[in-house]
Amino acid sequence: xxxxxxxxxxxxxxxxxxxxxxxTFRDAxxxxxxxxxxxxxxxxxxxxxxPQMVWRWYLSRRxxxxxxxxxAGHDALTRWQRERDVTIITQNVxxxxxRAGGTVTEFHGNLFVDLCFEEHRVLSATEQxxxxxxxxxxxxxxxxxxxxxxxxxxxxxAMREAxxxxxxxxxxxSVGTSSLVYPAAGFAEAALRRGARFIEINPEETPLSSLAxxxxxxxxxxxxxxxxxxxLSR
Ligand code: BJW
Numbered sequence: 001x002x003x004x005x006x007x008x009x010x011x012x013x014x015x016x017x018x019x020x021x022x023x024t025f026r027d028a029x030x031x032x033x034x035x036x037x038x039x040x041x042x043x044x045x046x047x048x049x050x051p052q053m054v055w056r057w058y059l060s061r062r063x064x065x066x067x068x069x070x071x072a073g074h075d076a077l078t079r080w081q082r083e084r085d086v087t088i089i090t091q092n093v094x095x096x097x098x099r100a101g102g103t104v105t106e107f108h109g110n111l112f113v114d115l116c117f118e119e120h121r122v123l124s125a126t127e128q129x130x131x132x133x134x135x136x137x138x139x140x141x142x143x144x145x146x147x148x149x150x151x152x153x154x155x156x157x158a159m160r161e162a163x164x165x166x167x168x169x170x171x172x173x174s175v176g177t178s179s180l181v182y183p184a185a186g187f188a189e190a191a192l193r194r195g196a197r198f199i200e201i202n203p204e205e206t207p208l209s210s211l212a213x214x215x216x217x218x219x220x221x222x223x224x225x226x227x228x229x230x231x232l233s234r
Contacts, residue, residue: 001171001197001213002231005085009169010077011187012090012097012104015176015202019071019221022064022094026178032061043149047117051142055133058145062111070100073175073220076228078102083232087165091177091184093147105161107154107184113146122146154183166191173199176220179206 002008014024025032033041040046047054078101080086088104090097093111097104114123114134118141126134126143134143148154166172172191179185188198188208200212201223209215216223
């Protein structure tokens with residue numbers, strides 16, 4: 001299936017970065033949301049309610065991710081992309097695929113970008129105030145992270161790129177995502193409707209597992225290097 005001129009789309013989720021030491025979201029013991037409810041952290045309402053708490057959570061994640069490195073799964077995807085027609089849509093906001101040299105569509109934004117909460121402009125400088133999130137130098141609004149929270153639209157350019165890639169792919173590969181969050185979780189079925197084949201890489205089953213033409217029930221950092229080595233050595 002994956003040989004030759006196949007146009008391949010890879011949709012990545014938090015499981016791809018797990019081996020780097022970045023917690024996934026929904027793992028009951030170690031996930032980001034093991035001790036918080038997502039709606040208390042990853043919504044604009046949560047930020048308005050308690051900006052300092054939400055900002056501190058994102059700062060601690062910036063710190064964690066700043067100290068880790070891409071893993072063998074990211075490296076394998078980059079090698080694959082350099083040799084074949086592979087589009088990577090990542091839901092991950094950690095920038096690790098980019099640090100591994102990959103080109104990605106950032107579907108849920110980027111943790112390291114500062115945005116003005118009111119006007120959504122990207123900020124290169126911010127004003128620091130002790131005990132609260134920094135403020136926008138233009139309008140004094142709070143600064144927020146450049147990620148997509150629940151209830152917010154996917155950035156237009158990311159949605160357009162992803163839809164175009166999904167509409168034109170022969171193979172759709174979902175790796176390390178629970179396939180619970182829309183609209184990303186709808187792409188596999190959209191690709192299937194257009195006649196593409198669907199491969200899922202995840203040690204655990206997801207709501208989409210039964211639709212997969214092939215399931216690799218293995219961690220991404222094991223399955224991806226093995227797959228890409230086999231493909232590129234032919
Ligand atoms: C391994 C592994 C290893 C472990 N190897 N695998 C249609 C139906 C129902 C609801 C909706 C719908 N359309 C929209 C909605 C609402 C909502 C939604 O989807 N809700 C659902 C929860 C029901 N979606 C939205 O609000 C989206 N916006 C939108 O649609 O706009 C239009 C709109 C506007 C207004 C109203 C309604 C619609 C935006 C979604 C934004 C998601 N944002 C987050 C947070 C980002 C910021 C942050 O980082 O803090 O993005 S949520 C969080 O989930 C994060 C992730 O990108 C995303 C997906 O998680 P992911 O990557 O799948 O991680 P996990 O933890 O869930 O799973 C990890 C997997 O890895 C597991 O399966 C493990 O088994 C596996 N794994 N180790 C391989 N080594």
